[in-house]
Amino acid sequence: MSTHTADIASLGDLRGKRVLVRSDLNVPLDGDTITDDGRIRASVPTIRQLSEAGARVLVVAHLGRPKGAPDSAFSLAPVAARLGELLGRDVAFATDTVGESANETVAALGDGDVAVLENVRFNEGETSKDDEVRGSFAGQLAKLADAFVSDGFGVVHRRQASVYDVARLLPSAMGNLVSAEINVLRRLTVDPQRPYVVVLGGSKVSDKLGVIDNLLEKADKLLIGGGMVFTFLKAQGHEVGKSLLEEDQLDVCRRYLAEATERGVEIVLPTDIVVDTTFPSGDADPSPQVVAADAIPADALGLDIGPESAKAFAASLADARTVFWNGPMGVFEVDAFAGGTRAVAEALTKVDGLSVVGGGDSAAAVRQLGFDEASFGHISTGGGASLEYLEGKELPGIAVLERD
Numbered sequence: 001m002s003t004h005t006a007d008i009a010s011l012g013d014l015r016g017k018r019v020l021v022r023s024d025l026n027v028p029l030d031g032d033t034i035t036d037d038g039r040i041r042a043s044v045p046t047i048r049q050l051s052e053a054g055a056r057v058l059v060v061a062h063l064g065r066p067k068g069a070p071d072s073a074f075s076l077a078p079v080a081a082r083l084g085e086l087l088g089r090d091v092a093f094a095t096d097t098v099g100e101s102a103n104e105t106v107a108a109l110g111d112g113d114v115a116v117l118e119n120v121r122f123n124e125g126e127t128s129k130d131d132e133v134r135g136s137f138a139g140q141l142a143k144l145a146d147a148f149v150s151d152g153f154g155v156v157h158r159r160q161a162s163v164y165d166v167a168r169l170l171p172s173a174m175g176n177l178v179s180a181e182i183n184v185l186r187r188l189t190v191d192p193q194r195p196y197v198v199v200l201g202g203s204k205v206s207d208k209l210g211v212i213d214n215l216l217e218k219a220d221k222l223l224i225g226g227g228m229v230f231t232f233l234k235a236q237g238h239e240v241g242k243s244l245l246e247e248d249q250l251d252v253c254r255r256y257l258a259e260a261t262e263r264g265v266e267i268v269l270p271t272d273i274v275v276d277t278t279f280p281s282g283d284a285d286p287s288p289q290v291v292a293a294d295a296i297p298a299d300a301l302g303l304d305i306g307p308e309s310a311k312a313f314a315a316s317l318a319d320a321r322t323v324f325w326n327g328p329m330g331v332f333e334v335d336a337f338a339g340g341t342r343a344v345a346e347a348l349t350k351v352d353g354l355s356v357v358g359g360g361d362s363a364a365a366v367r368q369l370g371f372d373e374a375s376f377g378h379i380s381t382g383g384g385a386s387l388e389y390l391e392g393k394e395l396p397g398i399a400v401l402e403r404d
Contacts, residue, residue, distance in 0.1 A: 005174045005179075005182075005398065005401045005402050006172065006173045006174065006401060007173055007174055007179060008046070008049065008050070008149060008173050008174075008175065008176070010173050011147050011149075011171055011173050014050060014053045014054060014055040014147070015053065015054030015055070015111055016054060016055075016056070016111050017055055017056065017146040017147060018055070018056045018058060018106060018109070018144065018145040018146045018147075019050050019055040019056065019057055019058065019145060019146065019147045019148070019149055020058045020060060020141060020142075020144060020145035020147070020148045020149070020166065020170070021046065021047060021050065021057060021058065021059050021060070021148075021149045021151055021175065022060055022061070022148070022149070022150050022151060022152045022155070022162050022163055022166075023043040023046075023047070023059050023060070023061045023151050023152050023175075024039050024042075024043065024061060024151075024152035024153060024154035024155055024177075024381055024382065025039055025040055025043060025059075025061035025062075025063065025076065025079045025083070025116075025152075026039060026061065026062055026063050026064070026154060027039050027040060027063070027079060028364075029063075029078065032077075032078045033078070034078055034079065034082055036364055036367055036368075037082055037086075038363060038364075038367060038373075038379070038381070039154070039381050040079060040082050040083055040086060041086060042177055042381045043059075043083070043151060043152075043177060044083070044086050044087060045176050045177070046149065046151045046175040046176045046177055047059060047083070047087065047114060047151075048087060049176065050149065051087070051089075051112045051113070051114055052112065054111040054112055055111070055112070056106070056109040056110070056111060056112075056113055057109075057113070057114040057115070058106060058109075058115055058117060058144055058145055059083070059114065059115065059116045059117065060097065060116075060117050060120045060141065060162050061076060061079070061116070061119070061120060061152065062119055062120050062121040062126070062155070062162075063075070063076055063079065063119050063121075064119075064121075065121070066119060066121050066122055068121065068122070068123065068124030068126070068127070069122060069124070070096075070118075070119075070122045071122070074119050074121070074122075075118065075119060076093070076116055076117075076118055076119050077093055077118075079116065080092075080093040080116035081093075083114075083116060084114075087114065089114070091114045091115065091116055092105050092108070092109070092113065092114070092115035092116070093105070093115065093116050093118075094106075094115060094116070094117045094118055095118055096117070096118050096122070097117045097118050097119070097120050097122060097123055097141070098117075098123065098137070098140040098141060098143075098144070101118075102117050102118075102144065103144070105117070106144050120161075120162045123137055123161075124137075125137025125138070125140075125161055126160055126161045126162060127158075127160055127161075128161075134160070134161045134165050135161070135165050137161045137165075138161040138162070138165030138166040138168075138169060139169065141161065141162060141166050142166050142169040142170050145170060146170070146171075147170055147171045147172070147173070148166055148167055148169075148170040148171070148172040148173070149172070149173050149174070149175045150163065150167060150172065150173070150174055150175060150178055150397055150398075150401060151174075151175025151176065151177045151178050152177075152178070152397075153177055153178045153181040153380070153381050153382040153385055154359070154381050154382030154383075154384070154385055155382070155385070155397065156178060156382070156385050156395045156396070156397030156398050157382075157384055157385040157388045157389075157393070157395045157396070157397065158396065158397065159396040159397075163396070163397040164396045164397055164400050167397070167400045167401060168400060172400070172401055173401070174398075174401050177381065178397075178398070180378070181378075181380060181381070181382065181385075181386070182389075182398065184354070184356055184377075184378045184380075185386060185389045185390065187322070187354055188322065188324050188354075188356060188390065189218065189389075189390065189392075192218065192321075192322040192354075193321035193322045193353050193354065194220055194321055194322065195220045195221065195319060195320050195321060195322075196218065196219050196220050196221075196320070196321070196322040196323075197219065197220065197221045197222075197223065197316060197317055197320040197322070197323050197324075198215050198219045198221070198222050198223070198323075198324050198325075199223045199225070199313070199317070199323065199324070199325040199326070199327075199344055200212070200222065200223070200224050200225075200226070200228065200325075200326055200327050201224070201225045201226030201227075201228065201229075201325075201326070201327030201328045201329045201330075201341075201344075201362075202226045202227065202228060202326070202327030202328065202360075202361065203226060203227035203228060203244055203327075204227065204228055204244075204246060205228045205231045205232070205246055205249045205252065205253060206246055206248075206249055207228075207387075208228065208326075208327070208387070209249075209252065210387070210388070210390075210391030210392075210393070211326075211387050211390045211391050212256055213391070214390060214391050214392050215324075215390060216256065216259055216260060216263060216265055217263070219265060220265065220266070221265065221266045221267075221268065221316055221320075222260065222265060222266070222267045222268070223268045223313050223316055223317075223344075224267065224268070224269055225270060225305045225309070225313070225327075225328075225329035225330070225340055225344075226327050226328055226329055226330065227243070227244035227302075228244075228246075228327070229269060229270060229302070229305070230243040230244055230245050230302055231244075231245055231246045231249050231250060231253050232253045232256075232257070232267075232269055233269065233293055233294070233296075234250060234253075235250045235251075235253035235254045235257065236257070236269075238293065238294045238296070239296060239298070240296050240302065241275070241296040241297055241298050241299065241300045241301055241302070242298075242299065242300060242301040243275075243296060243300075243301045243302040244301070244302075268312065268313065268316055269293065270293050270305040270306060270309035270312075270340075271292065271293050271306070271308055271309050271312065272290055272291065272292055272293055272305070272306025272307065272308045272309050273290070273291055273292075273293050273296060273302040273304070273305060273306050273309075274288050274289070274290055274302070274303055274304040274305070274306055274330065274336070274337055274339070274340075275288070275289050275290075275291055275296060275297070275300035275301060275302050275303060276288055276289070276300065276301065276303055276336075276337075277299055277300055277301075278301075279301065279303070279331075280303070280331060280334040280336070280337065286334060286336040286337070288303070288304075288336045288337065290306045290307065291306075293306075293309075302330075303330050303331045303334075303336075303337040304329060304330025304331065304336075304337040304338070304339055304340045304341075305329045305330060305339075305340035306340075307339060309340065310329075310339055310340045310342075310343035310344075311343070313329075313340070313343060313344055313347065314343050314344070314346065314347040317344070317347040317348065317350075317351060318347070318350070320351055320353065321351075321352065321353035321354070322353055322354045323348055323351050323353070323354070323355045323356065324356045324358055324390070325344060325348060325355075325356065325357055325358055325362055326358030326359070326360070326362055326383060326386065326387060327358075327360075327361060327362060328340075328341040328361050328362060328365050329341045329343075329344055332361075332365045332368065332369065333368070338365075338369065341365050341369065342369050345357075345365065345366055345369060345371050346371075348375075348376055349371065349372075349375035349376065351377070353377075354377045354378070355376050355377040355378070356376075356377055356378045356379075356380065357376050357378070357379040357380060358380050358383055358386045358387070359379075359380035359381060359382045359383030359384075359385075359386050360382075360383025360384070361383070362383070363379050363380065363381070363383070366379060
């Protein structure tokens with residue numbers, strides 16, 4: 001028995017129909033100011049397609065982690081305004097998700113109009129572990145619409161009301177963004193072009209256990225930087241000073257190193273590290289120092305891979321035909337510790353093949369460091385969802401859309 005996932009065309013003529021779109025609009029805010037609108041821009045094509053088809057588009061999304069109740073700090077009002085700017089048209093905004101304002105806003109929509117409903121996580125039913133509570137909220141959402149389009153890739157790994165349950169209640173389809181993300185991830189896992197190089201960073205080994213387990217069977221080379229590298233260095237017997245360390249993962253790292261050798265997979269670790277005596281803050285100027293990876297002083301903590309390691313990582317990527325990168329090489333938000341992340345990003349722009357930036361902090365780093373997004377094969381909007389897919393896990397928000 002084969003399965004396929006329905007696309008927007010499968011919903012038929014949408015003119016005059018109310019289409020609920022689950023987007024990922026979880027953008028960083030400084031007060032009411034959006035500091036990175038990448039996820040909003042990524043959501044525009046599907047919303048525009050539905051609008052141009054004459055649908056009455058209702059966008060639902062979350063922002064931050066409110067505790068199941070309204071919180072003005074997490075309002076989607078600034079996001080709705082920015083979406084309107086990007087669409088070049090007025091976007092209505094409902095001050096609740098399934099209440100009086102939402103019903104009035106939906107009733108006022110004409111063909112092609114777009115509305116954003118308030119933060120879906122202001123409702124405890126969205127993230128409830130109780131199937132009945134979650135299902136009840138999904139039923140309220142479903143009453144607002146005639147069809148559902150799943151286009152929030154950053155949440156498809158969550159079994160939540162607006163992602164999973166509502167798809168069981170309405171004619172449903174996969175949006176363009178989610179479809180593009182899944183197609184790219186399949187290229188990373190099913191017969192990838194070789195050499196296939198994976199670059200992993202970020203703070204913790206424990207966040208990447210599943211993906212390392214799975215990709216050791218598929219990748220030709222694994223480059224490791226970021227805070228997680230210090231657990232690998234410690235596993236090799238090196239001192240790491242005050243650097244981030246997960247003592248309970250040392251045996252796991254030793255196993256990875258041994259397994260990579262057995263499989264003929266090259267694990268590349270930094271040979272030099274940029275350190276400081278304190279984590280960077282606004283209280284003092286950074287005092288970076290480059291030291292050998294096996295000679296980190298006891299009073300220092302590693303904050304980036306060193307310049308020689310940055311060159312080595314770039315060289316390792318030079319002949320790659322497939323690259324997946326998830327996690328910065330250091331504290332890229334501070335220029336003194338951004339060199340490693342910048343070098344990896346620069347190397348990815350020169351890859352002759354598929355280069356994938358795996359969402360989250362990596363995507364933020366690409367934008368903050370001023371790279372042209374078009375220089376990369378694909379920039380994911382969902383770091384967690386990307387990792388779970390690459391771990392081989394089922395994504396509930398995708399599975400619920402599959403048809404026999």
